Every structure is written in structure tokens, then in C-alpha cells.
Amino acid sequence: MTSTLDPTGLPDFPMARAAGCPFDPPPEGLAKLREGPLTRVRLWDGSTPWLVTRYAEGRALLSDPRVSADVHRPGYPSPVPVRPGGPGISFILMDDPGHARLRRMVTAPFTIKRVQNLRPAVQKIVDERIEALLAGPKPADLVEEFALPVPSLVICALLGVPYADHDFFQRNSKIIIKRGATPEQRMAASVALTEYLDRLLGEKLADPGEDLLSGLAGRIRAGELTRQDAAQMGVLLLIAGHETTANMIALGTLALLEHPGQLALLRDSDDPRVVTSAVEELLRYLTITHNGRRRVAREDIDVAGQTIRAGEGIIVAADLGNRDPEAFPDPGRLDLTRDARHHVAFGFGVHQCLGQPLARLELHVVYSTLYRRIPTLRLATDVERIPFKHDGSVYGVYELPVTW
Template sequence: MTSTVHPPVSESPSGVPEFPMERAAGCPFDPPPTATAKQKEAPLARVRLWDGSTPWLVTRYAEQRALLADPRVSADITRPGYPNGAPLPPGGGSISFILMDDPEHARLRRMVTAPFAIKRVQALRPAIQKIVDELIDTMLAGPKPVDLVDAFALPMPSLVICELLGVPYSDHDFFQNNSKTIINRDTEPERRVAAMQALNAYLDELLAKKLAAPADDLLSGLAERVKGGELTRQEAAQMGVLLLIAGHETTANMIALGTLALLEHPDQLALLRDNDDPELVTSAVEELLRYLNIVHNGRRRVALEDIDIAGRTVRAGEGLIMANDIANRDPDAFPEPDRLDLTRDARHHIAFGFGIHQCLGQPLARLELQIVYSTLYRRIPTLQLATDIDQIPFKHDGSVYGVYELPITW
């Protein structure tokens, strides 16, 4: 039974920090110091959002996993009390099933699960390796320094997801620019709506073409479900937008930010570059995912019922923010959490979330990162920054953390 919805507890403005929190100058890979301090104090702490609401920040690993797996917690962005990171645009701003609850979430998610199954993804390894090698060939043949984001980190996963979905890569400027607008938390609601509508219209047009002439790609599969009455065109287009954005933004930022982190930890870079053990490569990917946490504004939820956890009661209707950057730096889950150690067993990190909403595309992201991290630094062993780290523009203004550009040379 659902409990009565309670308003958020009122607290002194001076005692409740603003969220998102700022990272410390000179520490671009570490969580905000205020968040780390809150983690040391308690598993849950109040934070204040842009609209004055004061949801709970869940600071520790165990409590985050418990709540992310709890059916009394909702991912539905339209529910009262949901801790939105920005004003909701007209229509709710939902990006397909990731901001829905079961059974609708499960119904839609099942329709795109098969292409991301581990065996299906592993079959893509030769094609992804070819893309990586060709992009490196182009970089090596061109002038230097070069921006790694523009020349490699962004086109690599974009080419892969375009091939998987059946989206023309020639349109990459269009969908990448609109993606940036959508995930930037400072974007005005009207611009975010316009970008979302543009991408929805684009995917809808592609679906129409797939309905007329199906191919061997994911959009054609969705088109078949539309034809069979399992999906509406709008639902299929929204799913296409979600997969297109998630398929290139997250991995692109992990490639660039991971490269920068390794360049700033030369002992770990040497370990990865000079070792051909695939187990080490796998371990390195998991540790970099744990250490960097590119989803840095937290996973947002709202309680459907009163929930007792960690000595506190989260009331029905209260918002929850699961900040994985501090959960993955929890010393109870990861000894010496602030140390980058590519030999660490970090497979239990929650960079991809946890529970029913954990990232659908994680097998693909892992494979892409394994191929990149095992290829790029061996093929360019003298890779180095072409500027000082304090000159690199970091993405502090978006829901996905990374760098806008990364000048490199060799």
C-alpha cells in the first residue's frame, strides 16, 4: 500500500548544500569535496536543487544499490517529488523507457535487448577494431597536435551506433549537436524541447524508410514491431533517440577522459600499454569506469512509499539522488578509493547503475572501451598532452562529464 505523500522536510538554507556540487580546482577526476564530506558524515544528506526542493543525496555504495533495486522507488520523471535537474519542458521531457517504471519500462526495454546481448555484441569486435584502426591511421597521417575528441573519441562510438541502428553517419553533425543541447543542464527548456523534437522527427523519418525498405539493423527491427502493432511510431522514434544519444555520448566521453586520466597517471598508462594480457585490459576498463564516473549528476528517483534505510525514513514523495561518483569512491566498497589502480577488481562498481534500469548498452560500451584502451596507446606509444591540463575545458555543465576537447601530440 502506498503511504501518504509528505512534503520535503524544511531545513535551514545554510545547512543544506546546493546540488550539483562543484569539483575542486585542480582535481578534475575526483568527486566534489562537499559530496565526499557528506559521505563521511552519513549515508543520506539533504541537498538543495535549482527549484528550492531538498531531496535526499544518497552518499554511500550499499544504500545506493539497495535503493536502486527497491520497487518502492520510481524512475518516473512525471511523479510529484521527482528531483529534476532542470525545469521540465512541456510534455514531460521523458526519453523513452529509462524514465518509466515497470511494466511499461520492461515492455519497451525488452524490444531492444537482443542486439545488446553479450554474444551479439562480441560478434562486433572485428568491425569495431577496424573502425578504431582506421581512425588512428587517419590521425597518424595528419597534422599534429590534434584534438582527440574530434578526431577519435567522438567519431568512434558514433560510427558504431550508427551502424548498429541503421542511421547514416553522414548526419552525425546534426544528431551530435542536438544531443549536446539535450544533455546540457543549462539549456533553456524551449531549446531542449526543440532539440528533442528535431531528433524525434529525424528518427521518425528514418523509421518510415525502414518500414518501406527494411534492412538488417535495429531501427528496422523497431519498424517491424510498429508494423505488427507492438509499438507506436512515436514510441519507436523515442527509443531510437535514446539509443542514438546514449550510444555515442557516454562512450566518447569515457575515451577522452580515460585517456587524460592515464596521461596524468603515467605508471598506469605504461602498465596498460606494455601488457598484452586481455584480463588486464578488462580490469582497466572497469577501474576507469569506477574512477571517472562520467554520469556525474546522479541518478534521480522518487520514493513511492515510506522507506526506512540507514537509520532514516525517506517519506513517500521525497526525491532521491544516487550520485555514483561518490558511491564508487566509497572506502567500504573500494579500499583506497581515490587511487587509480588498473589491477583492482572493480567489477562491482555502479557506473552503469543497478537494478532494472541499469544501462542496456553496457556490453557494447565495455567492448568499445576494451578495444580502444588496448589499441590507442600501443599504436601511439609516445602519446602526450599538447597543452597544460589546466587549459583543458571540462564539461561541468552537463549530465555527462568529460572534456570538450583534448589536444594531443606524439
């Protein structure tokens, strides 16, 4: 059943961040966190799903088999209007066993051991982009000159996608994750990317290489995977592989520039454990996937004295969970020495982010290299003039003017 609760008076979700506090979750969300683990919110379509604000309850629900990630299940709290038909969204919005079957096909390249073997290649990319940044004009936009190219180059090499096409796939990726895009715009971008990946798969079928798309082409030949499913998986990995990390690089840099003591701690240390700690704390502190993890209850679930009924939508607010003082003392403080490894920035349970080992590696290389190579890096504008991504499912900045 779906809720018939009167939405009048409920807070709209997503909630607005406070001016002057770009790194903090919305104040209304933090207030709800203090009140309790569950509250109701109102979405764009008038539906009233449950918002899960606290860490423990959020993790429990994300790992509960009574909760579904299936976007087609009635009651699913969709973040945007979805036009029927067109390309699908691959395994992240599916339930097991279909989710597990497709996910297993792309797990191997993202294992910790395989990803660590990529470190020299990632370091080379980071070094080359820093050299290009230093050789270019000042001030520079760190997003366009560094934060976006680094993960795009990495994921292109891993997938077997020509980096020369980066303008095309970055432009369409931005449309897909932008809340303000119309269903028609979102579908056109999705179709364009799916057709593009399908063409690349055709090339890999004819002339396979050592990349991930060639591996998917092999599964198509073996009859384990349809070409449509393979293309949709390619779109998912391409978008997720560059958009999220690019925003973490840029927003993380801005957060560090605004916390010079923490930046100095990171820049001046030779201990890789300090960098690892910094990566986890910045992931916790910023939690750039601020649209919530969307689910729907398969059956009645009791949570903290409340009953989430079958068919009711659930939004697990990871940004609020990562600011829960029960899980992280003094959570509003950026502290690179904090043990933040148990954060939920990558989700939790069977749907937690497949690419998190790669994202961690890229951030480790960037955060251990950029500020040491350019120790005088600083903003070239006031932070109040920086355009933040309030209108997307991934938070960050559209541009970051810097100089040195």
C-alpha cells in the same frame, strides 16, 4: 508527500569539483560520504531531495521496488526545468511494467554474445580512426578526431543511422544533456532528433534492413509499438550510444596520461585481462554520469536510521558510491589491477544501462589499441587549460589537444 524542509543552508546539487582535481568527485560530496549514507541537498527549483552517498545504500535503493524512476511522479527530483509537452524520454524514466515491455524490444542487440560478434567491426573502426589521426596535423583534438567518431560510427551502424548526419545529431545531443540549456532549447533539440528518427523509421518501414531501427519498424507493423514510442527509443539509443562512450574514451585517456605508470601497465601488457581490469577501474574512478540517478519514493523507506517519506526525491550519487572506501579500499587511487567489477557506473537494478556490454567492448578495443599504436601520445597543453564538462549530465572534456 513532498518535503517542506527549509532549503536554507543545504548544499546545492550538483556540487562543484575542486580546481586541480578534475577526476575526483566534489570535495563537499566526499565530505558528506564520510559523514554518512544520507544527506539533504538543494536543487535548482528549491526542492530538497535525499542524496545517497554510499555504495551499499545506493545499490539497495536502486533495486528497491518502492522507488520509482517515473519522471512524472510528484516529488521526482528533475535535474533541469522541463517544459510540458513535446517528445517523451522513452523507457529509462518509466517504471515497470511499461519500462520492461519497451526495454525488452531492444535488449537482443546488446546481449554480450551479440556484442562480442561486433568486435572485428569495432576494431576496424578504431584502426581506421587512428590511421586518420596519424595522417593528420599535430597537435590534434582527440575528441573530434577519435573519441567522438568511434562510438558514433559504431552506434550508427548498429541502429541504421547514416553517419553522414553526425554533425546534426551530435549537436542536438549536446544541447539535451547540457544543464545550462533553456527548456525551449532542450525541447527544440529533442523535437529535431525525434522528427529525424521518425523519418528514418519511415524509410525502414518501406525498405527494412538488418539494423535495430528496422527491428523497431517491424514491431510498428506488428502493432506492438507506436511509431512515436519507436522514435523516442531511437533518440535515447542514439544519444546514449555515442555521448557516454566518447567521454569515457577522452577522459580515460587524460586520466591515463596523468598517471603514466598506470598507462605503461596497460600499454605494455599482452594480457586481455589487464585491459578488462583497466576498463572497469576507469569506469569506477571516473564515473562520468555525475548528475546522480534520480528517483522518488513510492512509500516510506527506512535507510540507515532515517526515513525517506513517500513522495520525497532521491538522488543516488554513483560517483560518490564508487569512491566509498567500504566498497573500494583506497578509492581515490587509480589502480588498474583493482577488481572494480562491482562498481555502479552503469547504475544498478532493473534500470541499469542497457548498452553496457557495447560500451565495455568499445572501451576494451580503444584502450588495448590506441596507446600501443601511438606509444608517445601526450598532452599538447597543460591540464589546467583543458575545458572540462562541468555543465552537463555527462562529465568529460570538450576538447583534448594531443601530440606524439
